Amino acid sequence: MSDIDTNKADLARRSVLGVATAALGLGATAALLPSTASARGSAGADGIHPPPTPAIDTSHATPELARLISRVFEAKTSRHVDATLSYFYPKSTTYIDASLGWPIYSWDELHKLFAGLMPTWPATARSYPTKILGDTNSALVFFIDTPELFGHEIRPMGVINFKEGKIARWIDYWDGREFTLADMKAQRTPDEKFPTDFKESKVGETAKRSIKRVAHTISDALSGGAVKEAASLFSDDAVLEDQAVRTVVTGRLNIGAYLERAAAHLPYGAGAEVRHVVGGHLGGGYEWTRGSGAVRRGVTALELDGDGRISRYTSVWDGSLVSDDELSRLQALVIEH
Known part of the structure; x- marks a missing residue:
């Protein structure tokens, strides 16, 4: 079976599941999966009782991945160190905060970090996924850390x-601007010590x-200025989002026109290269790097339709690295003339 046929089969299966769910009167489709333990109000993995969380968009993830990621965040929100590290x-183990430049290169280091942090989090603290892409080989997850964890919502x-x-x-x-410019400046690793090996x-x-x-x-198309080729990869009703x-x-058509104006100025445009790709037939994303400029790294999420075209393209990078004036110039590029 080709990749495109696999995409269509997976999306068709989700459509059938959605119809069945609606027929049962459950009020949710298969693409919006509440955390199992949260939905029931009962214990999840390891006897954990996490607080309720919003529904998760799993339309571009395998069911196995959706369950696994949900359990990871249940353990984290419940401030259960050993349960979290069991995953x-x-x-x-490698964990790196790519905005602050904080690297952790072993399971023991990560355990030590969580063991120091989690007991300080109040019961109101939450960390929860909102969208999951990929499969149990590799994945990309959108999530929210509430202000009780690190002082600001990120x-x-x-x-x-x-x-x-x-x-x-x-x-x-x-995006470091979620954390405030002052706190990013105080906590970000200096450029000369910022990790370059993301393992x-x-x-x-x-x-x-x-x-x-x-x-x-x-x-490659955005980096090389081949904007028409880049635009051809999108579905008719696609969405392009830049969170920074x-x-x-x-x-x-609007995305193509926007990229004509903006690609040469965006961090993931001219001069950017793929660092690493994750995900499955339905979606995932890629980390990217640049050799010059204020912004040297970031990530782009890709959601694919049944024909393998991009239905949603979402980029995240650290906006605190550029000036207010530069952000204003980038925002102005969205205006049609």
Whole structure:
């Protein structure tokens, strides 16, 4: 079966599940999966009783991945150190905050970090996913950390790789302006000490061929100025979102026109290269890097339709690295003339 046929089969299966759910009067589709323990108000994995969380968009994730990621966040929100770390690969764990430049290169280091942090979190603190993309080989998750955890609400994208069913690599990207410029300046690792090795070579490229092809094709097109080729990869009603610039463009033709004006100025445009790809037939994303400019790294999420076209393209990078004037210039590029 081809990648496109697999996409269509997976989406068709979700459509059938959605109809069945509606017929049962449950009031939700298969694409909006509440955390199992939260929905029941009863204990989840390891006897954990997490507080209720909003529904999760799992329309571009396998059911197995959706369950696994939900349990990870249930454990984290419940401030259960051992339960949280039970989902990480003990032989080789990498966690890096790509905005602050905080690297952790072992399971023991990560355990020590959570053991120090979690007891300080109040019962009202929550960390929960809002969207999950990919499969249990590699994935991308949108999530929210409420202000009780780190002093400010942040909305990262986590890039995840698995080994033997456990998380072996997790890289968080988020917009530093959510954290305030002063706190980012105080806590970000200096440029000369900022980590450059994000350990993607340790986990390898395990993303499905379909998502790798789309990721490399659109990145190469944007980097090289081939905007028409980039626009052709989108579905007719696609959405392009840049969370740092706070822009949303809807429709393939509008996206193409926007990229004509903006691609040369965006961090993931001219000069950007793919660092690492994650995800499955329905969606995932890619980390990208640049050799010059104020913004050197970020991540883009890709949601694919049944024909393998991009239905949603969402980029996250650290907006605190550029001036207010530069952000204003980037925002102005969305205006049609």
